[in-house]
Amino acid sequence: MTVSLSSYPPQQIAVLEAAYDAAVARKRLRFAAGLVVFVALLIVASLGAEVAPKTFVEKIGNFVGYFDRILNLDTGSRVWTDPAEWFWGWQKWLKLLAETLLLSYVGTTIGAVGAFGLNFFAATNLSPHPGLRFVVRRVMEFCRTVPSIVFALIFVIAFGLGPMAGILAIAIHSIGALGKLYSEQAENIDMKPLEGVRSTGASWMSSIRFAVLPQVMPGFASYTLLRFEINVREASVMGFVGAGGIGQELVVAVRKFFYSDVSAILLMIIVTVFIIDILTGWLRGRLFGVEQRV
Incomplete structure (x- = not known):
């Protein structure tokens, strides 16, 4: 197959090159201006936030030095030279870590159920009334805008120390976060199945059941697993305000300068999060297949 190229006069080529160079120059100018x-x-934001690079440079040694201290036992030797001494309280810490996992699981489950019930009213293409959509969206914004640790502190004051405060805080924050993700997933569905079901005279609830849920459930499950992983870390921090779990033991170790205990507890939390990440990734693959995960 023969391909012929048109031949342009040098003057026309020069004009095209000049136009191209001008377009490139404008693009570069916009990029530079941006x-x-x-x-x-x-x-301006750094000045408003009182960011002090000089202080950061001067104090960075304290940060590094703290991590050096938590890797030392009371005897002065490194923690890995005596694992039995390093993890002396592993039985108690494992129980508290299990409490953190259960706290996260229950809170995530309650939050996922609440988000599932609200998201269809917040989706633009599914909500039965604009006023209802506005109210539901504002409620979910409130749930995810207030930090979960603030909710935990409020519930600790209301219900006392313990996992109940952490569960409620995680549940409320998860309703807001998952509700936003669920509603966006619902807004991106293929509308043809929904229109087909509606054309049969089906109710709003039936349309959601037969036309929307089959499309969104894989995404809902994936987001929920991801939220559970996030909530495990959230629950570890909530212990700082007395909301139960391993975080309470961690804050005690920090305040009492039990340096080796700090590193041991942190390592247990990190390993747990790693394991959860691997397991949730495997579970998503089993449920939806590698192609959908990618």
């Missing part, structure tokens, strides 16, 4: 504005805003 970069200058970004840097300027970053500087």
Whole structure:
């Protein structure tokens, strides 16, 4: 197959090259202007937040030094030279870690159920009334805007120390976060099955059941597993305000300067999160297949 290329006069080629160079120059100018504005805003924000690079440079040694201290036993030797001494309280810590996992599981389950019930009213293409959609969206925004640790502190004051406060805090925050993700998933569905079901005279609930749920359930399950992983870390922090779990033991170790205990508890939390990440990834693969995960 022969391909012929048109031949243009040098004058026309020069005009095209000039137009191309001008377009490239304008694009580069816009990029440079945007970069200058970004840097300027970053500087202004840093000044407003009282960011002090000098202090960071001067104090970074304290940060590194603390991690060096938590890797030492009371005898002065490194923690890995005596694992039995390092993890002396592993039985108690495992029980508290299990409490953290159960706290996260129950809170995530309650939050997922609440988000599942609200998200269809918040989706633009599914909500039966604009006013209802507005109210539901504001409720979910409130749930996810207030930090979960603030909710935990409020519930600790109301219900006392213990896992109940952590469960409620995680549940409320999960309703807001998962509700947002669920509703966005619902807004991106293929509308043809929904229109087909509606054309038969089906009710709003039946339309959701037969046309929407088959499309969104894989995404809902994937988001829920991811939220559970996040909530495990959230639950570990909530112990700082007395909401139960391993976090309470960690904050005691930090306040009493039990350096080796701090590193042991942190290591147990990190390993647990790693395991959960691997298991949830495997479970998503089993449920939806590798193709959908990618």
